[in-house]
Amino acid sequence: MGLPLLKDVIQSMEEAIIAKEENRPDGTYEKARLRFAHAETVVPFSCLLGLFLEGSDFEKIQREEALDLPRIPPQGRNWKGSVVAPFAANNMLVLYQCTGKISDGSMISGGQNNSYFIQVLHNEASVSMPGCGNKDFCPFEEFKEKIVKPHLKHDYNMICKIKPPVASVDPALFISKVSGFFAGLLSPKGYRVASAESVKTEF
Numbered sequence: 001m002g003l004p005l006l007k008d009v010i011q012s013m014e015e016a017i018i019a020k021e022e023n024r025p026d027g028t029y030e031k032a033r034l035r036f037a038h039a040e041t042v043v044p045f046s047c048l049l050g051l052f053l054e055g056s057d058f059e060k061i062q063r064e065e066a067l068d069l070p071r072i073p074p075q076g077r078n079w080k081g082s083v084v085a086p087f088a089a090n091n092m093l094v095l096y097q098c099t100g101k102i103s104d105g106s107m108i109s110g111g112q113n114n115s116y117f118i119q120v121l122h123n124e125a126s127v128s129m130p131g132c133g134n135k136d137f138c139p140f141e142e143f144k145e146k147i148v149k150p151h152l153k154h155d156y157n158m159i160c161k162i163k164p165p166v167a168s169v170d171p172a173l174f175i176s177k178v179s180g181f182f183a184g185l186l187s188p189k190g191y192r193v194a195s196a197e198s199v200k201t202e203f
Helices: 003-021 039-049 057-062 140-153 156-160 171-186
Strands: 091-097 116-122 137-139
Touching (some): 003 140, 039 140, 116 140
Antiparallel strands (some): 091 116, 116 137
């Protein structure tokens, strides 16, 4: 359900990276793309990103395996409807370009999208990504490879636009039947008018 949206997000980020690498002036490319929908979009989109999953659930989703039933309340669990899709729920995917050292001390090399990172915010709060080692900032290429790519094997348009086979109908036969129906309906013989004598009323 959320796959077309996820593909659109990635495409807009790739376009922004190209614009940045080509040093295009401000105002010639998008700096933000806002999309508005209902909880029925937020929930599947959050699932695709693997947010609020526990243990190996993200790997199970990527392998299209069924998840275990959630723990019965009052035991704690990460996936709660009141947290995932409260009133005015929102997801933000923010693209950063970083240079120099990151928190683990390793250097960031420029070019080929290596210096770009994605942060996911859910209801304006940073959320770690199970598909990216539970990090808050995921390298863009790693995000595409580990979180997005496994979902791309499904063609949304092929799955959701399947039409049942239509039986072939002889147009001449169809027109003949429709014409006969209306001819019988509109002809004086087609009407059955009840005479006064045929109507019996009992008190």
